[in-house]
């Protein structure tokens with residue numbers, strides 16, 4: 034049985050004050066036994082979240098990491114620093130990193146490997162743009178994104194990571210993929226991994242992301258290959274995020 038995960042990607046939002054209020058509200062939420070909750074605040078607030086959540090079941094992780102282990106890389110953050118403050122999770126290859134900051138699938142594969150080296154669990158984000166979906170390229174795009182990780186890291190790495198399928202056309206647009214649309218892609222992802230290793234494919238958790246709201250979460254999470262969600266906008270609202278957590282029970 035795969036556990037459900039509800040992850041909150043705060044992106045570049047928050048302040049010491051607003052985070053404190055959000056974290057305090059989240060800590061009051063009752064978390065179902067079958068659900069893991071992870072939040073991804075911006076770097077400067079990661080230690081704030083980590084300290085605030087010490088007595089809570091909610092975990093904190095970073096939104097990105099460097100492929101390098103340390104040294105003269107101004108503006109970069111190494112995986113061992115994320116680990117050093119007690120975090121165990123990191124997002125890699127979010128579509129905003131891929132499209133706005135030129136992260137190719139090869140770079141994402143290197144970041145995935147860097148995370149594993151530091152014993153961090155990467156949440157590997159993949160997904161197609163609207164143009165790619167309309168050109169019926171969804172499966173080819175996902176294949177390229179997954180294949181890069183398999184080639185660089187080997188298939189075994191999929192037993193140590195979490196996948197987030199996030200159609201780019203659904204991120205921040207209010208347009209959620211329908212449960213059936215998302216399920217079809219999740220099943221494709223699992224089948225693709227099964228071609229290399231059926232056991233790993235059966236166990237890997239695949240989250241859906243893209244305008245998940247409390248109102249849409251339950252139907253998505255009930256799909257057989259959807260193991261929870263990576264939530265952006267709605268993760269900044271304690272009431273909404275708590276309702277999404279409940280929907281995963």
Ligand code: PGA
Pocket residue numbers: 042199203204205206207242243244245263264265266267
């Ligand atoms: P959204 O973002 O829920 O605001 O669409 C999801 C994400 O980018 O992870």
